[in-house]
Amino acid sequence: MENNTKSILREFITESFLPSAGLDSFEDADSFLDKGIIDSTGVLELLEFIEEKFAIKLEDEEVIPDNLDSLNKLTSFIDRKKGHAG
Amino acid sequence: MLVNEFLEHSADLYPEKVALVHENRRLTYQEVENQANRLSHALAHQGLSKGERAAVYLETSIETVLGIFGILKAGAVFLVINPQVKPDKVEYILNDCQVRCLITDSRHLQSIAAHLPNCPDLSSIIVVDEEYKKNKWDNLDKIEFFDFSDLLADFPSDHPPKCRIDIDLASLIYTSGSTGIPKGVTLTHLNMVTAASSIIEYLENQHDDIIIDVLPLSFDYGLYQVLMVFKFGGTVVLECSFLYPYKLIDLIIKEKVTGFPLVPTIAAILLKLKNLDKFDFSHVRYISNTAQAFPPEHIFRLQKIFPNARIYSMYGLTECKRVSYLPPAELERRPTSVGIAMPNTEAFIVDGKGQRVTTAGQIGELVVRGANVMKGYWNLPEETAQVLKAGPIPGEMMLYTGDLFKMDEEGFLYFVSRKDDLIKTAGERVSPKEIENVLHQIDGIAEAAVVGVNDEILGQAIKAFVTLKDDVGLSAKDIIKRSSQRMERFMVPKYVEIMEELPKSSHGKVNKKKLKALLEERKNDVS
8 A cells, every 4th residue: 555655656756846856766765855856836736636646635734844755754644644534 | 334234233232132043043143243253254364355255055044144244244245146056057156256255065065066176266165064074075176175163163253344335345146137147236235235224114124023034045035034134133034945834834923923025926835725814923014025916816815814914015126126115005906016116216117218107007117216226237248238327317327127117197116027038937037048048058959949928826937949959859858857957946947848840030030929829829729
């Protein structure tokens, strides 16, 4: 399950953000902020994608670095949310 | 008055007051004053002379601000280079204004190290962290390296002697030029003191104001938040990682922020949050906006969320910092106006023959008079002559903004469009030519033409039309990736369209009007 979430997210981030970040690849633990992978308009795209793809609803308070700022954090956050949702 | 005296006066008046907050660091006025003094002695010791240039190139931090004031106190001219600027352009800027000293961090040093041997004027580098010591920097043996923290420990905190007058240069701010080459806007102490004083006057800033600054300090709007706060003795909270809006909201509440300067892109991102209404933002006294007008529905929502905030719509350009502001009481009546000239500045519209326009609704170029108008572009006399023209008083130069405006019956100003094709995106002015130059350097691209397209969040987004040389398998994504390796992110095209050929005028120039018409046609087809 987790691997699936992770690979979906990795594909989306690679396709949507890596070109404009000027990067070829990124590590699972890389901070999106520190590595410049996502900018502030990118975060909105990422949130929209997550809500749609995983059919979950994000609260404003959840949009924080602890939940979102690396592929690892994002994956476990979404899997946690999905777990709670049902 | 000099810009560094903002700090010195406030340190005299409010020595124990917190001046500067960044993440978990808080510095009082006395601490900033002492550390900036130490840095200025160190810079003088390194040989930085009066009027020479020193640059700050690192992520926004306490050290950025200490750097600015330390450089000014040494009698030198500061420039803040956006940390996103790529190595080629950093090299260009360092050489263009012969930077002697660079304050940076290890990560940025690493990224530009290969370019620094091409910068013969650079003699010292001050690094704010110690990571760089792991490397030998063999290719940089002509440059002396210093630790920022060592300098603060080694040099005295006493006041360096005052060595400048207010018509001396204080800063260079690089902007995107219509010729495609970045231009250094030269600003004297008098220019900056004048602009800061006028803005403080109409915003009615007091020493108990707490301003949150989410804008880069390389951008005049972001830089002036710091300068103004130091002038009126307030507190500035630096928060430059505007990636997770909730973190920003938290900070606004925790620090009891009273002033919140915005650009429409940041407002649009904030207003995407669902539950903003539930927070108590009653301490926010004003919101300011520049670059582009807020859409009316954003004004309405901002007023609801920030119930005690007056909203200031403003207009300006780096060449004179600010031109006009709309008194908040007028916002409801004229939501799309950028108001009237700010205090101590005159702004008027001229027609094609240079005559003042006095009729409401007639469109012409906006011209600005005031002690805030820059001295010119660094080493670019021709470009300077295009925008600075003789005024009514001997020796006076007036600024021709290149922005087309109209006014209403009561003299309130309305932005209409640019005279040239500069694109306004995410609060920045970007020259299509500068982006086209970068695209032309990418192997495989034959021709490129860049235009701005309307965008809900960015105001305008950048779209590039390109044609390819034969037999190269470049995709739009490849092109975006390669451009982002060479320019700041806000300049990277959001959309790239590969075409067989670009429409041309009879002189063989790319016809951008046709490209824009093509986009319009498609939009109509969809709707």
